[in-house]
Every structure is written in C-alpha cells, then in structure tokens.
Amino acid sequence: MTIAQVLTKASKLLITKKITSAYLDAEVLLAFVLKTSREKVLAHPERKLSLAQIKKFQSLIARRAKYEPVAHLISYKFFYGLPIKGLPQVLIPRPETEQLVELVAEYANKTVTKGSKMPILDVGTGSGCICLALKKILPQAQIWGLELSTEALKLARQNAKNLGLSVDFIKSDLLAGFKGNLQDVVIVANLPYLDRQELRDFSVEVRRGLSYEPAEALFAGRHGLSAYRKLFKQINQREDKPRAIFIEIGSAFWRDFLKLAKDNFPQAEVSSLRDLCGKQRFIKIIL
Numbered sequence: 001m002t003i004a005q006v007l008t009k010a011s012k013l014l015i016t017k018k019i020t021s022a023y024l025d026a027e028v029l030l031a032f033v034l035k036t037s038r039e040k041v042l043a044h045p046e047r048k049l050s051l052a053q054i055k056k057f058q059s060l061i062a063r064r065a066k067y068e069p070v071a072h073l074i075s076y077k078f079f080y081g082l083p084i085k086g087l088p089q090v091l092i093p094r095p096e097t098e099q100l101v102e103l104v105a106e107y108a109n110k111t112v113t114k115g116s117k118m119p120i121l122d123v124g125t126g127s128g129c130i131c132l133a134l135k136k137i138l139p140q141a142q143i144w145g146l147e148l149s150t151e152a153l154k155l156a157r158q159n160a161k162n163l164g165l166s167v168d169f170i171k172s173d174l175l176a177g178f179k180g181n182l183q184d185v186v187i188v189a190n191l192p193y194l195d196r197q198e199l200r201d202f203s204v205e206v207r208r209g210l211s212y213e214p215a216e217a218l219f220a221g222r223h224g225l226s227a228y229r230k231l232f233k234q235i236n237q238r239e240d241k242p243r244a245i246f247i248e249i250g251s252a253f254w255r256d257f258l259k260l261a262k263d264n265f266p267q268a269e270v271s272s273l274r275d276l277c278g279k280q281r282f283i284k285i286i287l
C-alpha cells in the first residue's frame with residue numbers, strides 16, 4: 001500500500017469516530033512511524049510502505065480510534081515551538097495555555113526595567129511547558145516550577161534538560177514549599193479547574209480523551225474552584241505579596257473564578273480574558 005492509500009483508509013476510520021482532527025492525526029502518526037516529518041509524508045503520496053510500517057501505523061490508528069491522545073501515542077507535543085516530552089501520568093500541554101504564556105511575557109516585557117531579573121513562579125507546572133516556554137521568551141527571568149506530583153516533576157526536569165533551559169523545580173503543595181520571597185514575583189498557574197459534572201457537556205472525543213489523563217491534573221471540586229481557592233488563601237496568609245497573578249480557568253464557571261479572585265484580592269485590578277475561541281479562559285490579577 002502507498003502513503004496516500006493508508007492515509008485515506010485511516011482518516012476514514014477516525015472520521016467515523018467523530019475525531020475532528022482525523023486527517024492531521026493520521027498524518028502525524030504516519031510521520032512518527034516513518035521517523036520523518038509530516039511535510040515529507042505529504043510530499044510523497046506514491047511511496048510504498050513495508051508490511052511492518054503498515055502494521056505499526058494501523059495499531060496506532062486503532063488506539064487513536066479509541067480516543068487515546070496523539071501526544072500519548074508519539075510521547076511528545078509541541079508547545080510554543082518546543083517539543084515537550086509527555087507521559088500518561090502528566091497532563092498534555094494544551095494550545096490555549098500558550099496564550100497564558102503570552103499574557104505573562106507581555107506583562108513582563110512591559111513592567112520590568114531592562115536588564116533586571118523578573119522572578120516568575122509557575123504553580124502546578126506539570127510537564128514544565130509554561131515555565132520552559134517563558135524561559136525561552138524571557139531568558140533573563142528567574143523562573144521556578146512548583147509541582148506536587150513526583151512523576152510530573154521528574155518529567156519537567158527532563159524536559160528542561162532536553163531543551164537546555166534553566167528553571168528551578170521544587171516539589172511543593174501549591175506555594176507551601178517555596179521558601180523564597182514573593183515580593184515582586186509574578187505567579188502563573190494552570191491548576192486543575194474542571195468540575196466532573198462538566199464532562200456531560202463535552203463531546204465523546206473530548207470526554208474519552210480526558211479519561212487517558214490524570215484526574216488530579218483535571219478536576220477541582222464544585223465548579224472547579226478548589227485548587228485556586230487554596231492558592232489564593234496561601235497567598236493571603238503571607239506578608240510578602242506577589243506583583244501579579246495570571247491563571248487559566250474553566251470557561252463554564254468563569255464568573256465564579258472571577259468572583260473568587262475579586263473576593264480574595266479586593267484591592268487588586270482583576271479582569272477576565274478570552275481565549276482564541278472566544279471563551280473566558282484567563283484571569284489577570286494585578287496587586
């Protein structure tokens with residue numbers, strides 16, 4: 001069989017499963033099997049594949065048809081142009097989170113005087129995608145990644161090493177393990193923010209896809225508020241206040257997140273921001 005034939009067959013199967021990115025997924029998985037780029041796969045539709053290549057590709061397509069995320073099948077995902085290695089025990093970086101990185105970078109570029117180090121704390125760092133992307137954009141910044149999960153911390157450290165980016169990772173229950181001063185620090189966080197009840201409203205593709213990811217990285221009690229409630233409480237218990245806080249939130253209950261932020265930081269400038277799909281997705285708190 002040729003590249004064109006296996007791609008057509010695979011994408012047809014994924015379309016019957018209502019997988020929205022059927023063509024792209026088939027192309028990415030075939031490029032992975034052939035150890036080449038997607039562009040090269042598309043440039044040679046007439047190339048004949050070996051039986052071993054076809055079998056390997058078909059087994060990946062069968063797993064994708066059961067909604068296993070592509071990032072798990074190929075063990076990495078590009079985030080802000082960086083190849084971030086993944087593991088089933090750690091949340092796969094999402095494209096909307098790239099916007100959170102941009103918000104922080106924009107704020108840092110506007111606020112910090114040239115040459116000075118802006119301290120940034122990424123709370124719940126997971127794979128390290130946010131803090132590593134920020135280090136790439138803001139090489140002068142001093143950046144820490146805080147995380148509770150041992151597997152995630154190990155992966156984040158490995159990603160930093162692979163990418164040659166210098167970030168300090170600390171095992172910490174939110175801010176509890178951070179012994180430095182919060183004064184002048186910018187906090188960025190993409191903590192768990194889903195309520196399990198929301199799953200009913202998601203498509204089969206999204207719902208089944210989420211079942212492959214760690215629950216402790218996704219869910220945060222009623223309306224998804226519990227992780228941020230705890231983070232805000234920890235901040236308010238400290239004398240040393242950060243300069244600003246940027247968080248990613250669940251769009252279904254965005255008004256509750258906004259209220260939580262305003263109630264916790266009544267003196268601050270608090271606003272919500274939309275993602276590229278027009279959903280309320282981020283909160284900016286300038287203290």
Ligand SMILES: C[S@@+](CC[C@H](N)C(=O)[O-])C[C@H]1O[C@@H](n2cnc3c(N)ncnc32)[C@H](O)[C@@H]1O
Pocket residue numbers: 091092093094097123124125126127128129130146147148149152172173174190191192193216217218227
């Ligand atoms: C939604 S995931 C985001 C991961 C990563 N920041 C990203 O954007 O892909 C939330 C992360 O917060 C971590 N987390 C949850 N509760 C935590 C806590 N109490 N302290 C530190 N990290 C926590 C989870 O282990 C998970 O890695």
